[in-house]
Amino acid sequence: MNKMVAIITGDIVSSRTLKPAVWLKHLKEGLQMFGNSPLNWELYRGDSFQLKTTAEDALLHAVLLKTWIKQLKEIDVRLSIGIGEQTFEGTKITEGNGTAFELSGEGFDALDKKNLTINTANKSLNDTFRVMTDLALLIMDKWTDKSAEIIFLKLKNPELNQTQIAEKLNKKQSTISEALKRGGFDEIDQFINYYNQTMKQYVATSS
Template identity: 35%
Template sequence: MKKPNYTAIILGDIVDSQKIPVDQWMTPLKSFLDCQGPSPSTWQIFRGDSFQLEVQDASRVLDTALHLKAHLRRHCDATVRLGIGIGEVDYRSNQITESQGKAFVFAGKAFDGLKKRTLALQSPWRLLNKSIDATVDMAMYIVEDWSIAEAEAYSLWADNPDINQTEMAQRLGITQGRISDRLKRAGQNALKKWLRYHSELINQNLKG
């Protein structure tokens, strides 16, 4: 029996984008998406402020989602809503918005069910779905309260996971103590644990 080939899809939009000049959110959004892969096969922006992104390593999709949130908060103080789907791709087009499969269906359902949430995930795996549903509000309570400075520190760390605080301080032109304070207020340690746990859970399911 052929092993399923899973991928992750992020479906998102910018909250209250009409209140922000387009170039202020479009430029950082495109710069982030460009780093994830080529357009239109890996990502596309559509319907104004909506976008779709494929993260082929599904175990990294939550890391990517939080990194994107930090990137946009840092550069334009924007909030982004994200629906994540993990599943198979049945039809792959050269345009990501035309591709089909469970990953896209799950992403759409997760996004449509957001309501007051800003992040949701659906997958074929019940335990993962239950764990995300039970804990995502606590994670987003931290994330959506980030200041621009805290998001900047988190984004720099997410860009360079092996960087130390001294190097971060040098890049941002501030003291190591201020970097430490910003990362604490950004909830870095708690979010790292949350991300690591769910990355491991996704990997376990991917391995079957």
């Protein structure tokens, strides 16, 4: 059986309000956190992209990417996570195929005005994730550029306490505390951990 992977298909929202040179550079820097282009990620159609990651870390990586993108005021990102097999791996991620690619693409086409979806071959699991992502988006879509910066740093460096984050960003500790609370960091972190544990079980029982 082929290994389970996650394919994240995404695009930039409201990219016309910023010059492409600005948000495109920012997007590329964000994607480079997860590997090299074009094997691990690739841009296509101007403001769209695909990213390959592990099934277990897909939600963490999606939220990290969202917090990175939202550090530019005028833009957001839509993301469709597809969990499944990769039956063919080319020299570019966009040449690959398998259920992970199919589920990611189908989920992306069905996004409409939503900014995040998670799809597996298990309908019951998808229904659970849909409720959780809808609730999480009520918080995440409202992140400001400042709160996104703080939440990004905390997610990427969970070992840092609020005082250390404050020192890195040259802000008061109270500002960090308020931003994490207002941005629902603890709740989003719980969602990521739940997803991670659930996906470990899903991958184990699917192999």
